[in-house]
Amino acid sequence: MGSGVRNVDYRHRLAICFSIPVYKMILKPQVSDIRNIGYYLGRIILGIGLTMFLPFIMGLVLFREPNPALDFLISANITIFIGLALSWLCKTDKELNTGQAMVVIALSWLAVMALSAIPLLLSGHYKSFLDACFETMSGFTTTGLTLVQDLDHLSQSHNLWRHLGPFLGGQGIAIIAISFLVKGASGTFNLYLGEGRDEKLVPNVINTARFIWVISIVYLILGTIVLGFVGISIGLKPQSAFFHGACIFMAGFDTAGFSPQSPNILYYHSLTYEIVVILFMVIGSFNFNLHYQIWRGNFKEIWKNIETRTLLFVVMIVTLITMAGLSRLDVYSEGMTFFRKGFFQLISGQTTTGYMTIYAQQFIREWGDLALTGVIISMALGGCACSTAGGIKMLRVGIIWKAFRQDIKGMMLSPNAVVTQKFHHIKTMFIEDTQVRIVLIVTLGYLSLYALGTLVGVALGYPFLDALFESTSAAGNVGLSCGITDTSMPAVLKVTYIIEMWAGRLELMSVFALFGFIVAYVKGK
Amino acid sequence: MKSLFFFATLCLTLGISNSYAQTSTSLDLLNNAKQYDGKTVNYKGEVIGDVMIRGDFAWLHVNDAIIAIGIWAPKAMVQDIRYAGNYHKKGDIIKVSGVFHRSCLEHGGDLDIHALGINRITSGSLVIQPLSRKKVYIGGCSLILVLLFYALKKLLQGR
Numbered sequence: 001m002g003s004g005v006r007n008v009d010y011r012h013r014l015a016i017c018f019s020i021p022v023y024k025m026i027l028k029p030q031v032s033d034i035r036n037i038g039y040y041l042g043r044i045i046l047g048i049g050l051t052m053f054l055p056f057i058m059g060l061v062l063f064r065e066p067n068p069a070l071d072f073l074i075s076a077n078i079t080i081f082i083g084l085a086l087s088w089l090c091k092t093d094k095e096l097n098t099g100q101a102m103v104v105i106a107l108s109w110l111a112v113m114a115l116s117a118i119p120l121l122l123s124g125h126y127k128s129f130l131d132a133c134f135e136t137m138s139g140f141t142t143t144g145l146t147l148v149q150d151l152d153h154l155s156q157s158h159n160l161w162r163h164l165g166p167f168l169g170g171q172g173i174a175i176i177a178i179s180f181l182v183k184g185a186s187g188t189f190n191l192y193l194g195e196g197r198d199e200k201l202v203p204n205v206i207n208t209a210r211f212i213w214v215i216s217i218v219y220l221i222l223g224t225i226v227l228g229f230v231g232i233s234i235g236l237k238p239q240s241a242f243f244h245g246a247c248i249f250m251a252g253f254d255t256a257g258f259s260p261q262s263p264n265i266l267y268y269h270s271l272t273y274e275i276v277v278i279l280f281m282v283i284g285s286f287n288f289n290l291h292y293q294i295w296r297g298n299f300k301e302i303w304k305n306i307e308t309r310t311l312l313f314v315v316m317i318v319t320l321i322t323m324a325g326l327s328r329l330d331v332y333s334e335g336m337t338f339f340r341k342g343f344f345q346l347i348s349g350q351t352t353t354g355y356m357t358i359y360a361q362q363f364i365r366e367w368g369d370l371a372l373t374g375v376i377i378s379m380a381l382g383g384c385a386c387s388t389a390g391g392i393k394m395l396r397v398g399i400i401w402k403a404f405r406q407d408i409k410g411m412m413l414s415p416n417a418v419v420t421q422k423f424h425h426i427k428t429m430f431i432e433d434t435q436v437r438i439v440l441i442v443t444l445g446y447l448s449l450y451a452l453g454t455l456v457g458v459a460l461g462y463p464f465l466d467a468l469f470e471s472t473s474a475a476g477n478v479g480l481s482c483g484i485t486d487t488s489m490p491a492v493l494k495v496t497y498i499i500e501m502w503a504g505r506l507e508l509m510s511v512f513a514l515f516g517f518i519v520a521y522v523k524g525k
Numbered sequence: 526m527k528s529l530f531f532f533a534t535l536c537l538t539l540g541i542s543n544s545y546a547q548t549s550t551s552l553d554l555l556n557n558a559k560q561y562d563g564k565t566v567n568y569k570g571e572v573i574g575d576v577m578i579r580g581d582f583a584w585l586h587v588n589d590a591i592i593a594i595g596i597w598a599p600k601a602m603v604q605d606i607r608y609a610g611n612y613h614k615k616g617d618i619i620k621v622s623g624v625f626h627r628s629c630l631e632h633g634g635d636l637d638i639h640a641l642g643i644n645r646i647t648s649g650s651l652v653i654q655p656l657s658r659k660k661v662y663i664g665g666c667s668l669i670l671v672l673l674f675y676a677l678k679k680l681l682q683g684r
Binding site: 071073267408 | 538552558574575576583584586592594595610611632635637661668675678
C-alpha cells in the first residue's frame with residue numbers, strides 16, 4: 001500500500017516520532033539507541049563514499065579530467081573514513097526499531113548532503129559550502145533547483161556526480177544500504193519505511209530494494225541509448241550525445257531536472273528530444289509497484305489504478321487552467337508552441353521533474369497569474385506514491401477525493417445507511433477512516449511546508465506568487481524556478497529551501513522523528 | 526539617384542524602428558522580451574557547448590556570462606567558430622547580429638535569435654589545467670589513511 005495507507009498503527013508511530021508520553025513521560029534515548037543509530041548511519045555514509053569512486057574512475061579514464069577526479073578521491077576518502085569510524089565505534093548486532101530507523105534516515109540525508117557537497121565545493125563552481133550543500137540536497141531529493149555557477153564550464157566528472165545524486169537519492173539512500181550494506185529483516189524494513197515508502201513489491205524488503213535497482217538500471221541503459229541516438233540525430237557529437245543522454249535520463253526518470261548545460265532542455269531545440277524526455281518524466285513519476293505489475297505483464301493495472309486515473313484527471317484540469325491563463329495573455333499563439341512550452345512545463349511540474357524549455361524569467365514576466373497558478377497546483381499535487389516524484393502524491397489526492405465522495409453520499413442517504421467506498425491500487429480496497437486521517441495529516445504537513453517557504457520568501461521581500469511558486473517547487477521536490485533561486489538569494493532562504501527539500505522528500509515523518517529524538521534526549525528522563 | 530535616396534531613407538527608418546545598434550545583454554533581452562520581439566539586436570558572448578548542425582543551418586549557444594541564448598544561424602556562418610566552451614576549452618567570443626524572437630514560431634516557441642551576421646571577436650583556446658600537486662598529496666595521503674584505518678579495524682575485529 002502507498003505511503004498514505006500504512007498498516008503500522010499510526011498512534012504508536014506518532015508516539016515514537018514525537019516521544020509523546022504514551023508511558024506518561026518522555027524516555028531519554030539510551031547509549032544503545034545512539035550506537036544503533038550511529039552504526040546504521042555509518043553504513044549509509046560508507047555506501048555514499050563508495051559511489052564517489054564512479055566519477056573518480058570516469059574522470060580519470062574516460063573524461064581525462066585528473067583534477068576533478070582527485071576531488072572525488074579526496075571526498076570519497078573523507079566520506080569512507082567517517083562511515084568506517086561511525087560503524088566501528090557504534091558496532092552493534094541489534095536491529096533498528098521504527099523510531100531509530102526514521103532518525104537514521106533523517107540524519108543520513110543531512111550527512112549525505114554535507115559529504116556529497118565536498119567534491120562540488122572543490123570544483124570551484126560554488127560560491128560557498130552552503131551553495132554546494134543546497135545543490136546536493138536538491139540533487140539527492142530529486143528537486144533540481146541549482147546554485148551552480150558557470151555550469152557550461154563544469155567538468156564532466158562533477159556533472160556526472162550532480163546527475164548521479166538524483167539517481168541514488170531518487171531510488172532512496174536507504175535502498176542503497178538495504179541492497180548491499182545492511183543485514184537484518186525488520187531493521188531494513190524500518191529503514192525502507194523511513195524514506196516515505198512502505199510498498200513492498202516482493203515479500204522480502206531486500207529483494208524489493210534490489211528490484212527497484214534492477215528497474216532503474218534497465219531503464220537507465222535504455223534511456224541513455226534512446227536519448228543518445230536522438231542526440232546524435234539533432235547534431236550532438238556521439239560522446240557528448242550519450243553523456244547528455246545518461247545525465248538527462250538520470251535527472252528525468254528520477255524527476256530531478258538537472259541538465260549538463262545551463263539552458264536546460266531548451267539547449268536541444270528539438271521536439272523529438274522533448275517528447276522522449278516527457279515520456280521518461282512520466283514513467284519516472286509512476287509508482288514502482290505499478291512498474292512491477294507492468295513487468296509482470298499486468299498492463300490492465302495502468303488503467304485501473306487510482307493513481308494513474310487521478311494523475312490523468314489532475315493533468316486535464318491543470319492543463320485547462322494553464323491553457324486559459326496563457327490564451328488570455330496570448331503568450332503562445334500556436335498549438336505547437338503551447339505544447340512545447342505550456343504543456344512541457346506543466347508535465348515537468350506535475351511529475352515534479354523541473355525540466356524547462358523556457359527561461360525562469362519568462363514564468364514571471366510572461367505567463368501571468370492564472371497560468372502560474374495552474375503550474376503551482378500541479379507542483380503541489382505531484383506524482384505517484386512510492387516513485388521518485390515529490391509533492392502530495394496522486395494516491396493521497398485520489399483517497400481524499402474518494403473519502404469526500406463517501407461523506408457526501410453518506411449525507412444524502414438515510415442516517416442508518418452504511419456507505420462504503422472502494423479504490424483500486426494493485427488490489428481493490430475499502431477506504432478506512434484511519435487511512436484518510438493519515439492521508440489528511442501528511443497533506444496538511446505538505447501544505448504547511450509550502451506555506452512556510454512562502455512566508456519566509458515574502459518576509460524577505462519577494463512578491464507573494466513568486467515566493468509561493470519557488471517554495472512549492474522546493475518542498476514538492478520539483479525544481480521549476482521563477483528566478484528566485486540564485487546564488488545571490490539570502491542565506492536564510494537557502495537554508496529554508498534546504499529544509500523544505502529534505503522534509504518534502506522524507507514526507508515529513510522522519511524529520512518529526514529526528515526532532516522528537518532530540519527533544520527526548522534533552523528533556524527525557 | 527532617386528532610388529538610392531529611397532533606399533537610404535528606408536534603411537535609416539528600418540534601422541531606427543526595428544533594430545538596437547547597441548549590444549544587448551541576455552537579461553535585458555529576457556526582461557524586455559516583448560519589446561525586442563521581432564527586432565534586430567546585437568548580442569555578444571562566449572560560444573558554449575556544442576554547435577549542432579541541422580541541415581543547412583545550425584544551433585549554437587552564446588553565453589554573455591549571465592544566461593546562454595540559442596542562436597539559429599546558416600551553416601556557413603558558423604564555420605569560422607573554432608572553439609565552443611566547456612571544461613577543456615574557452616569558447617570563441619562572438620558578436621551576433623540577428624532577429625530576436627520571444628517565442629519563435631519556426632522553432633516551437635523557443636526564445637532565440639536568428640543570426641543575420643556573426644563576427645568572431647576573440648578566438649577561444651584550449652584550457653590547460655596543470656595537475657594540482659596539492660590535490661595529489663591530499664588524495665594520496667587520505668587514501669593511505671583510510672586503508673590503514675580499514676586494516677586496523679579488521680585486525681582489531683579479528684582478535
